[in-house]
Amino acid sequence: MDGSGANSASNGNVARWNPTKEQVSILEGLYGQGSRTPTADQIQRIASRLRAYEGKNVFYWFQNHKARQRQKEKELQQQHGCLGFSYLNRRCLYFHNSDAPAMAPGLVNHPAPCHSSPKGMSL
Amino acid sequence: MDGSGANSASNGNVARWNPTKEQVSILEGLYGQGSRTPTADQIQRIASRLRAYEGKNVFYWFQNHKARQRQKEKELQQQHGCLGFSYLNRRCLYFHNSDAPAMAPGLVNHPAPCHSSPKGMSL
DNA sequence: CATATATGAATGAACG
DNA sequence: CGTTCATTCATATATG
Secondary structure, eight states, X not given: OXXXXXXXXXXXXOOOOOOOHHHHHHHHHHHHTXXXXXXXXXXXXXXXXXXXXXXXXXXXXXXXXXXXXXXXXXXXXXXXXXXXXXGGGSOOOSXXXXXXXXXXXXXXXXOOOOOOOXXXXXX | OOSSSSOOOSSSSOOOOOXXXXXXXXXXXXXXXXXXXOOHHHHHHHHHHXXXXXXXXHHHHHHHHHHHHHHHHHHHHHTTTSSOOOSSOOSOOOSOOTTOOSOOOOOOOOOOOOOOTGGGXXX
């Protein structure tokens, strides 16, 4: 592969950005320094520093990196012995009813359509 | 994954709706015809026409599609080089701290009266 | 060349 | 409604 960081599709397919080792190092460095969800401004700076095509690439990098970091953490964690229900901050999830009790104790059920209709009809 | 259009988790995981090409075509057609934020009534019709699980799926589709269309617009508008494309706050960013990891608050003053989406579909 | 893994990209779902 | 999260898809890359 080339070290240009440019993307080229040998095919006629969509080209993926292919960051060089050095670029990844920079990105990881910034991530380690606390940049988890850089602002548009920051992304633009980083992108030009990397000479990446669009800030979009940098944005995706951070999104994926963050997501996968959490993912691996989660997998490592596996379980606590005390039912990981701590994620209850998923609020009702249902589209609240005009006068629904809300907060179904039943937890995050499936998108059980407890929705009352937005305009007066049941979806 | 199945291409049935229905969602099934081969696992015990949460299933995502996986619209078929045809369904997407219908949705895009409607979007192109001007449906940007369909009413509950329209969503219901569309949903049954697609045989989607719930109108919720259709609702989300339009929300996402609209949002991402605007994002692309913004991205194209700024291209790389002018700042901001971003899925991030395009809010003022009054202080451009060279290293502010946290997202610019930009006045997140929300009394949070719990106005969630699909309830008052009249967005 | 086949399989496994790493990762850019896309998108359904949901939050604030 | 914009943003953020989670899951998935597709391809590049590593390994044998």
